[in-house]
Amino acid sequence: MNAQASVDVVIFGGGIAGLWTLARLRQAGYSVVLLESDALGGTQTIAAQGIIHGGAKYALTGAVSDAAQAIGDMPQRWRDCLARKGELDLGRVRVLSQHQHLWSTEGIGSRMTGFFASKLMRSRMSAVEGADRPDLFQSTSFKGSVYRLEEPVLDLPSLVAELVRQHGDACFAVQPEMVQLDSANPGCLKIATPTGQLTLQAQQLLLAAGAGNEALLKKLGRKTPQMQRRPLHILMARGLLPPLYAHCLGASTNPRLTITSYPLAKGEVVWHLGGQVAERGVARDETEQITAGKAELATLLPWLDLTNIHWATCRVDRAEIATPGGRRPDSWHVDSHQGVITAWPTKLAFAPCLATDVLHCLKQSSIDPSGGNCTALADLPHPPLAQPPWDEVKIWN
Numbered sequence: 001m002n003a004q005a006s007v008d009v010v011i012f013g014g015g016i017a018g019l020w021t022l023a024r025l026r027q028a029g030y031s032v033v034l035l036e037s038d039a040l041g042g043t044q045t046i047a048a049q050g051i052i053h054g055g056a057k058y059a060l061t062g063a064v065s066d067a068a069q070a071i072g073d074m075p076q077r078w079r080d081c082l083a084r085k086g087e088l089d090l091g092r093v094r095v096l097s098q099h100q101h102l103w104s105t106e107g108i109g110s111r112m113t114g115f116f117a118s119k120l121m122r123s124r125m126s127a128v129e130g131a132d133r134p135d136l137f138q139s140t141s142f143k144g145s146v147y148r149l150e151e152p153v154l155d156l157p158s159l160v161a162e163l164v165r166q167h168g169d170a171c172f173a174v175q176p177e178m179v180q181l182d183s184a185n186p187g188c189l190k191i192a193t194p195t196g197q198l199t200l201q202a203q204q205l206l207l208a209a210g211a212g213n214e215a216l217l218k219k220l221g222r223k224t225p226q227m228q229r230r231p232l233h234i235l236m237a238r239g240l241l242p243p244l245y246a247h248c249l250g251a252s253t254n255p256r257l258t259i260t261s262y263p264l265a266k267g268e269v270v271w272h273l274g275g276q277v278a279e280r281g282v283a284r285d286e287t288e289q290i291t292a293g294k295a296e297l298a299t300l301l302p303w304l305d306l307t308n309i310h311w312a313t314c315r316v317d318r319a320e321i322a323t324p325g326g327r328r329p330d331s332w333h334v335d336s337h338q339g340v341i342t343a344w345p346t347k348l349a350f351a352p353c354l355a356t357d358v359l360h361c362l363k364q365s366s367i368d369p370s371g372g373n374c375t376a377l378a379d380l381p382h383p384p385l386a387q388p389p390w391d392e393v394k395i396w397n
């Protein structure tokens with residue numbers, strides 16, 4: 001049976017970019033459907049560390065880059081949502097920590113001293129001493145400095161679950177091969193359904209499918225915008241570990257190690273280890289990466305007891321707008337061209353900026369809310385929720 005449906009916007013991808021934008025567009029009165037090929041919460045989003053960056057990490061070069069400027073407002077923008085007074089109501093989302101710490105193992109070099117002295121950083125971080133330090137840095141063996149950053153860390157499964165609780169009715173599961181796209185008429189989608197074919201007419205497509213944008217653009221016959229992948233090999237340590245949300249500063253401009261924690265049952269905690277260890281670990285296999293992670297913790301936190309700690313790894317590519325030399329983009333990217341908006345947030349923290357830009361693009365293209373008719377979509381199933389990487393581990397080493 002052939003059926004017809006029409007909406008203002010079809011979003012591809014149910015990671016943070018798609019889900020946040022879905023919420024903002026519906027709030028503005030647009031009729032929207034989100035198509036997800038796997039699970040809501042996405043690929044990168046559910047594997048991320050949940051840090052709502054305020055720019056400190058970006059400013060480690062000593063100079064305040066454009067990225068550090070752009071991201072400075074993000075913690076407050078998210079905090080307003082968490083306090084139910086922002087653009088979205090995230091009052092039910094669990095905050096794992098209201099702040100993070102930065103620690104350095106030894107005295108910081110002169111470049112770093114300039115960074116800590118800069119006006120921008122003075123307003124965003126403060127030195128912490130003695131009993132105010134996390135338990136792990138109370139050890140008499142620790143000789144470095146600790147700073148507190150006013151950047152919250154969110155429980156991403158709860159963030160995804162809350163956005164889906166509010167807007168899951170507009171999210172549908174479709175495999176890429178079920179969807180036919182027409183390069184000459186991108187707003188006309190043909191979807192194979194269990195009972196026949198559905199023609200879905202949209203005023204605008206939003207490609208918010210992370211790494212999946214590449215294949216979608218190809219299907220639409222478009223060569224731009226171009227995407228880059230920056231792979232990571234994440235390490236996870238599980239056991240009776242203290243909760244810690246902290247970056248370790250090394251000599252480079254990227255944190256040497258970023259630790260976030262996720263509480264499990266029976267007092268166990270998973271440490272999610274990112275930063276340079278995850279970037280450099282791309283060339284290592286799982287065993288080598290675990291060995292490297294153990295060595296790094298033994299160097300940086302030698303007093304930490306790692307007996308009875310279990311290990312696993314997982315690989316995820318960051319998908320972003322391509323940059324010269326493949327360097328990290330400074331901010332989110334939204335590109336609007338002939339009926340198709342393509343977007344990458346670059347950072348989870350930037351999702352609100354991405355959604356605001358999508359709203360501007362719709363206004364600029366004179367696309368106003370027009371109602372739509374989604375009844376025929378009822379045949380399609382709703383996608384499941386994505387599981388965090390530690391819940392997907394089959395064997396802990």
Ligand SMILES: Cc1cc2nc3c(=O)[nH]c(=O)nc-3n(C[C@H](O)[C@H](O)[C@H](O)COP(=O)(O)OP(=O)(O)OC[C@H]3O[C@@H](n4cnc5c(N)ncnc54)[C@H](O)[C@@H]3O)c2cc1C
Pocket residue numbers: 012013014015016017018035036037038039040041042043044045046047048049050051052053176208209210211212213216232234274316317318343344345346347348349350
């Ligand atoms: C290990 C790691 C740690 C990170 N930590 C942080 C952090 O602490 N703070 C921060 O701000 N940022 C962080 N980031 C960056 C952040 O995770 C990403 O910028 C953000 O999650 C990207 O969201 P997204 O919605 O664009 O993509 P994704 O989360 O990847 O979602 C894309 C979705 O599109 C779906 N899809 C793909 N193809 C199709 C298709 N053809 N049709 C329908 N659906 C499709 C996928 O199944 C997926 O669900 C981290 C990234 C990684 C990898």
